[in-house]
Amino acid sequence: MEPFVLKNQSFFTIENWIKQFTGLSAGMTTKHGGASRGDYETLNLGFHVGDELSAVCTNRSKVSDLVEFPLNTWVGAEQTHGIHLKKITKADRGKGSHSYENSIKDTDGFYTNEEGILLSLCFADCVPLFFIAPESRMIGIAHAGWKGTVGQIAKEMIIAWGREGIDPQQILVAIGPSICEKCYIVDKHVINMVENTLEDVEILPYNLINDGQYSLDLRDVNRRIIMKSGVPESNILMTRFCSSCDEEFFSHRRDQGRTGRMLSFIGWKETTKRL
Ligand SMILES: [Zn+2]
Numbered sequence: 001m002e003p004f005v006l007k008n009q010s011f012f013t014i015e016n017w018i019k020q021f022t023g024l025s026a027g028m029t030t031k032h033g034g035a036s037r038g039d040y041e042t043l044n045l046g047f048h049v050g051d052e053l054s055a056v057c058t059n060r061s062k063v064s065d066l067v068e069f070p071l072n073t074w075v076g077a078e079q080t081h082g083i084h085l086k087k088i089t090k091a092d093r094g095k096g097s098h099s100y101e102n103s104i105k106d107t108d109g110f111y112t113n114e115e116g117i118l119l120s121l122c123f124a125d126c127v128p129l130f131f132i133a134p135e136s137r138m139i140g141i142a143h144a145g146w147k148g149t150v151g152q153i154a155k156e157m158i159i160a161w162g163r164e165g166i167d168p169q170q171i172l173v174a175i176g177p178s179i180c181e182k183c184y185i186v187d188k189h190v191i192n193m194v195e196n197t198l199e200d201v202e203i204l205p206y207n208l209i210n211d212g213q214y215s216l217d218l219r220d221v222n223r224r225i226i227m228k229s230g231v232p233e234s235n236i237l238m239t240r241f242c243s244s245c246d247e248e249f250f251s252h253r254r255d256q257g258r259t260g261r262m263l264s265f266i267g268w269k270e271t272t273k274r275l
C-alpha cells in the first residue's frame with residue numbers, strides 16, 4: 001500500500017506513521033495551492049530557485065497553517081548534496097524558516113528528539129528519507145540525490161543514532177516521492193559509484209538502456225543501504241510516486257532546471273503533558 005496519502009491538494013502525509021504515533025507530523029508538499037507564478041506555479045517553498053521572496057513566504061505561511069507548526073518553529077538547510085547531518089534543538093528554531101541566508105549551512109540531514117520543531121528540507125527529484133525511532137522519540141530527515149545516496153547519508157543517520165543508543169532494529173524509515181527509475185537516466189560514472197556502494201548486493205538497481213546510459217532506481221539504492229545498515233526490510237516504507245511522472249510535483253529534470261521545490265517535513269507537536 002502507498003505510504004504517502006494526499007490530505008488535500010497541497011500535501012501528503014505518511015499516513016501509517018501519523019496514525020501510529022500521536023503528535024507526529026510527517027509528509028511532503030505538492031506543487032499545488034500556492035501563490036507563486038511562472039516556472040514556480042504555485043506552491044514553491046524553496047528560497048534559492050529565483051522565485052519572488054514574498055510568494056515563497058506566503059506559501060510557507062500557508063503550509064505552516066496546514067501542518068500546524070508555526071513558521072518560527074521550522075528549521076531549514078542550505079543543502080549541498082553532501083552527507084553532513086545536524087542534531088537540532090529548540091535553540092535552532094526559525095533558522096532557514098523565513099530566509100535562505102540564515103538557514104543551517106552545508107547540511108543535508110537533521111534529527112532531533114525534541115518537540116515543537118519542524119525539520120524541513122527542499123526537494124525536486126532527489127530522494128527524501130524520513131526516520132523515526134519511536135521508543136526514543138528520535139525523528140530525522142535527509143536529502144539524497146545521487147551524491148548523497150552514494151555518499152550514504154542514510155547510513156550516516158543510522159550511525160549518528162547509534163551514538164545516541166538507538167539500535168537499527170528500532171528504526172523505521174520512509175522513502176518519499178522522488179524521481180523513478182524510468183525517468184532517471186545517468187551515465188557510467190554514477191553507476192560506478194553505485195556499484196562501489198552496493199558491492200555485495202547481487203541484483204543491482206539499474207539497467208543499461210543505451211550506450212553509456214543507464215536508468216537508475218535511486219530509491220532502491222537507498223533502501224538497500226538502509227538494510228545493509230541493519231534496519232529490517234519490514235521497517236522500510238517506500239513510495240511509488242515519481243516527481244517527474246506525476247504532475248503533483250516539481251521535477252528538476254522534467255522542468256529542465258527551472259522549477260520550484262517541495263518541502264519534506266517531520267516534527268513532534270508540542271504536547272500538553274506538562275500541564
Ligand atoms: Zn518517473
